[in-house]
Amino acid sequence: MNEELEQIEKNNTWELVTRSHDKNIIGTKWIFKNKLNENGEVIRNKARIVCKGYTQQKGMDFEETFAPILRLEAIIMFLALSRFHNFKVYRMDVKCAFLNEEL
Numbered sequence: 001m002n003e004e005l006e007q008i009e010k011n012n013t014w015e016l017v018t019r020s021h022d023k024n025i026i027g028t029k030w031i032f033k034n035k036l037n038e039n040g041e042v043i044r045n046k047a048r049i050v051c052k053g054y055t056q057q058k059g060m061d062f063e064e065t066f067a068p069i070l071r072l073e074a075i076i077m078f079l080a081l082s083r084f085h086n087f088k089v090y091r092m093d094v095k096c097a098f099l100n101e102e103l
Helices: 002-010 071-082
Strands: 028-036 042-051
Touching: 002 042
Parallel strands: none
Antiparallel strands: 028 042
16 A cells, blocks of 8 residues: 555656535546465455446536556567567566556
């Protein structure tokens, strides 16, 4: 949880502003998950903070949504082009990648 908060602060993901009474406030909640090894033993505890998008109100802020999702077609095209150009493809996990994207 502290690691997630540190990344949010480091990347200037949000800033505290004065509440505007003509806007709906969308809350957040923490999601906790245990990462298991092949034997089913807990090897790491993960935490992430998410927005409660279901609190949006139609006509006020209902159209302002964004969810960065990778499409399967994009992966297939990327791998096909990589193979065609003989590029090496490496797999990696980027921590807090969503924090680096402009919304």
